[in-house]
Amino acid sequence: MNYDVVIARYGEIGLKSSKVRARFERKLVKNIKAAIDCEVDRNQGRIYIFPKNYGECLENLNKVFGVVSYSPAVSTYGNYEDIEKTLGEYVDGLLREGFIGEDTRFAIKCRRVGNHDFTSQEMAAFCGSVVVKKVGCPVDLTNPELKIYVEVRDDEAFIYHEKIDGPGGLPLGTQGKVVVLVSSGIDSPVAAYLMMKRGCEVIALHCDNAPFTGPKVHENFDKIIDQLQSYAKGVPITKKVVKYGEYLQQAKDCAPEKMTCVLCKSGMYQIAEKLAHKYGALAIVDGSSVGQVASQTLSNILATRHGVDMPILSPLIGLDKLEITRIAEDIGTFEISKLDDGGCHAVPRYPETKADVDRVEEACRAMNQKEAIEKAFNSIV
Numbered sequence: 007m008n009y010d011v012v013i014a015r016y017g018e019i020g021l022k023s024s025k026v027r028a029r030f031e032r033k034l035v036k037n038i039k040a041a042i043d044c045e046v047d048r049n050q051g052r053i054y055i056f057p058k059n060y061g062e063c064l065e066n067l068n069k070v071f072g073v074v075s076y077s078p079a080v081s082t083y084g085n086y087e088d089i090e091k092t093l094g095e096y097v098d099g100l101l102r103e104g105f106i107g108e109d110t111r112f113a114i115k116c117r118r119v120g121n122h123d124f125t126s127q128e129m130a131a132f133c134g135s136v137v138v139k140k141v142g143c144p145v146d147l148t149n150p151e152l153k154i155y156v157e158v159r160d161d162e163a164f165i166y167h168e169k170i171d172g173p174g175g176l177p178l179g180t181q182g183k184v185v186v187l188v189s190s191g192i193d194s195p196v197a198a199y200l201m202m203k204r205g206c207e208v209i210a211l212h213c214d215n216a217p218f219t220g221p222k223v224h225e226n227f228d229k230i231i232d233q234l235q236s237y238a239k240g241v242p243i244t245k246k247v248v249k250y251g252e253y254l255q256q257a258k259d260c261a262p263e264k265m266t267c268v269l270c271k272s273g274m275y276q277i278a279e280k281l282a283h284k285y286g287a288l289a290i291v292d293g294s295s296v297g298q299v300a301s302q303t304l305s306n307i308l309a310t311r312h313g314v315d316m317p318i319l320s321p322l323i324g325l326d327k328l329e330i331t332r333i334a335e336d337i338g339t340f341e342i343s344k345l346d347d348g349g350c351h352a353v354p355r356y357p358e359t360k361a362d363v364d365r366v367e368e369a370c371r372a373m374n375q376k377e378a379i380e381k382a383f384n385s386i387v
């Protein structure tokens with residue numbers, strides 16, 4: 007097929023006020039250009055992409071948030087003569103590639119914007135007759151096997167037959183920054199992805215628990231961020247790593263053993279909050295999901311957040327492991343997360359599952375948490 011344009015559609019942006027919409031559209035176009043080598047035109051709620059390489063364009067558009075669907079198309083002029091000629095060639099291509107045959111029930115879907123001397127129905131009937139003359143296949147408007155779309159916009163027309171689903175969401179970078187706590191596990195990369203999908207720029211903070219973890223954990227974190235960067239064209243993820251081993255050692259030495267995981271989370275949130283202030287981020291994000299592991303009880307979730315003033319968002323909170331795993335597979339992080347990284351050896355035999363604020367405060371005092379956090383924060387690279 008000799009496509010010469012890809013039409014991209016966006017959803018939610020269209021619901022915004024005209025000022026916000028214009029800003030979102032500009033950002034979306036910028037992100038598309040960062041992801042694809044192309045020229046771009048914006049017109050009446052559609053984005054027209056003229057890529058250098060169609061294969062690359064179709065693959066990368068699938069990773070640009072804000073794009074709801076897209077169609078490779080051929081363009082022509084918006085009059086009977088040119089549409090007839092171009093549609094005829096388009097149908098030849100469909101025949102060659104086996105999308106249409108003499109038994110294929112088909113329908114023409116025509117949309118029109120602008121002033122023309124024909125209605126959408128008249129143009130649809132005309133285009134239908136062009137296809138029938140060429141292929142001899144039956145028209146079926148209620149249950150077609152193939153839909154051929156003809157969009158006439160002022161003096162231009164576009165013909166296509168595919169609508170490929172995009173990732174949806176909002177253009178990356180339109181909703182401010184968040185600090186996402188990213189481990190090398192399955193959940194937190196999905197949490198980062200979902201926030202990016204809602205338009206948030208991500209600062210990924212990883213706590214390097216060495217010597218309680220091996221080098222594989224850090225390596226896998228790097229690979230996960232590399233994979234997520236393919237969704238962050240235009241607004242790349244900022245990567246930050248804090249040396250967290252000394253903090254954990256202090257927790258183990260000075261506070262009750264069973265509080266180690268609670269103190270670990272509490273420290274992570276506080277370091278994330280400091281980092282957020284430094285970089286102008288407005289929220290902290292983690293991959294918690296209620297009851298998924300022993301430490302993710304509601305009482306632990308509440309107690310570990312004590313002392314943090316910034317919102318801590320947990321986009322996976324109501325999802326089960328299977329749902330999270332499915333997303334991780336789709337976005338290409340599961341294969342990395344499932345690699346054996348040796349786990350964390352700071353985890354006590356019986357971790358606290360019913361932490362309360364008083365005992366957390368007591369444990370924080372016992373380990374001199376404020377000083378340990380300050381020290382860890384200064385190690386961030």
Ligand SMILES: Nc1ncnc2c1ncn2[C@@H]1O[C@H](COP(=O)(O)OP(=O)(O)OP(=O)(O)O)[C@@H](O)[C@H]1O
Nearest residue numbers: 187188189190191192193194211212213292293294
């Ligand atoms: N080493 C780490 N660095 C940064 N964040 C972390 C780290 N370990 C845990 N977190 C954060 O705390 C959340 C809860 O971690 P926890 O270990 O309790 O659960 P999990 O189900 O294993 O999470 P994940 O699959 O994301 O590792 C993680 O989703 C992540 O946001």
